[in-house]
Amino acid sequence: MATLQNNIEIDHETGGICLFDKPDKSIKLHPLWLRERANGPNDFDPISHQRLYEHSDFPDDLRVTKINASGLDAVNLIFSDGHESQIILGDVKKELGWQKNPESPPLPKSWTTRTNEKQEFDWETLDDPQAMKALLNSYFKNGYCVMQNTPTHKDALKMLARRFGYLRETNFGELFNVETKPDPTDIAYTDAALASHTDNPYRDPVPGIQFLHCLRNEVAGGLSTLVDGMAIAEQLHRDAPNEAQVLEEVIVRFRYEGPSAILEHYGPLIERDHTGLIRHIRLSSRVDYVPALDPETLALFYSGRRRLHQMASSTEFQINFPFRAGTLLMMDNYRLLHGRTAFNGKQGHRHLQGCYIDHDGPDCLYRLLARDGQTTWVIREE
Ligand SMILES: [Fe+2]
Missing domain, CATH: 3.30.2020.30 (NE0471 N-terminal domain-like)
Structure with a gap:
């Protein structure tokens, strides 16, 4: 040789x-x-x-x-x-995989209330490559990040979200407004508490990243809640592995029916990526329809799903924080569950705007930053 x-x-x-x-x-x-x-x-x-x-x-x-x-x-x-x-x-x-690739975004690391290290980033600093890199590191590791000091004029979110990717328009529009209103088309548009959930599992594809941007908040409650879906799925595998396995195998139908859209999509409650990491949780009490499987399988399914919901509303896994004007939350809708505590809509005005982008936006930004030090997503290739 x-x-x-x-x-x-x-x-x-x-x-x-x-x-x-x-x-x-x-x-x-x-x-x-x-x-x-x-x-x-x-x-x-x-x-x-x-x-x-x-x-x-x-x-x-x-x-x-x-x-x-x-x-x-x-x-x-x-x-x-x-x-x-x-x-x-x-x-x-x-x-x-023999050498670290500086271009690859950090791997996710599951967190609980005890281990969570909530970091906040100042929007005004994000032109600095180091600040943007710190934000993206936190996002990829934890599945979310919180920015403060963002502009609060109406529809500013379009500009804010485009910093990280292309907007994904839905039947709710490019942006959706989360504020109390008459005849709501979604329970989010009331002052009721929202249990931990992932958004839009009935959509194909499921929206990757959700932004929530606070324009105004005059009410005492309405705290934003977050749960690491990866952490509760890992815990379920430790507590009841046969139930967790069923949640990975049973394909559930998700359905939304509103005035202008009927949407259906399918998937398991817990899904792994090609490397075996738990990457996608579908948990939304109001829109899931499990098939009529044999009673033994469904008993495991219902028990596992109940455990996931219980963990998702427990103080062991659920963090909460207030939204104030200028707060911007970016979260991985495949990994994190979000919700809010109830508030009294008569106390004052609470106005959030939301939108979605795809996962590849921050991923691309991270890689551009590693290669060129480029901190903004402005390229539109012909
Ligand atoms: Fe939601």
Whole structure:
């Protein structure tokens, strides 16, 4: 075998390479996998970073025939079809998870009332890359963040939310107003308490991130409540694993029917992402319809769902805080449950505005910040 520096050698069995890491970690990399990571000028467009070829252009029996170190972190590969290009070992190791990737947003860390560290950020400081990075770190770790000192004119939320992503309009409009009003189309538009819930599980796709922006608050109650859905799902797995399993497996129908929209969508109450992390909780007492499964399964389902609701309203898991004029809450609607305590609408005016954006907004902003130090989301590519 031709051993070169950088702990890399041709694997003659597969035609790929074997990459070693200290002291006893190694991986065999398929020749096509390597070819798709080759990043010379004939491989990727320098602006869009999109590949300049089709997968079907390559022969099935492609092999690496020669490797040459071409720098501290770069290796030149010559393939059996004559193509010569380089791979960056640091990029490969980041993709393999062998090295930390500074571009990747932090992983979520579940919290309870005891462990929660509520951080507040001053809107006026967010042009500073370090301040924006601290905010995004907190958001990705905790699933929410609170900003103060935002402008409070009506519809300012459009500008505020666009700092983080593109607005997701719904049948409630680009923005929805959370204030008491006659003939409400949603219980949110009354002064009643709202139990912990996730928004709009009946929508396809379910809105990723919710903003709530306080324009005015003259009432004593109406505290905003938050619960980490990841934490209560983890607790359910510890307390009643068979019930938690049923909540991951049973597909529930969610339905909204209002004056101008009938919406249905399906999903489990607890859902994991492709890495196995609990990422999506669907919990909304008023809009869920479980299928007519056998009584044994439903007994587990109802018991598990009851436990989730009990945890979501307990002081062990539920934090609360007041909204004052200029408070802006950004929360992951897949992970966090939100609600509010009751208030007396006759005491005065309480006016919040809300809207949704997709998850990829803050994710993109974090990556731009890591790459370019760019703190605003203003790019609209043609
Ligand atoms: Fe809500």
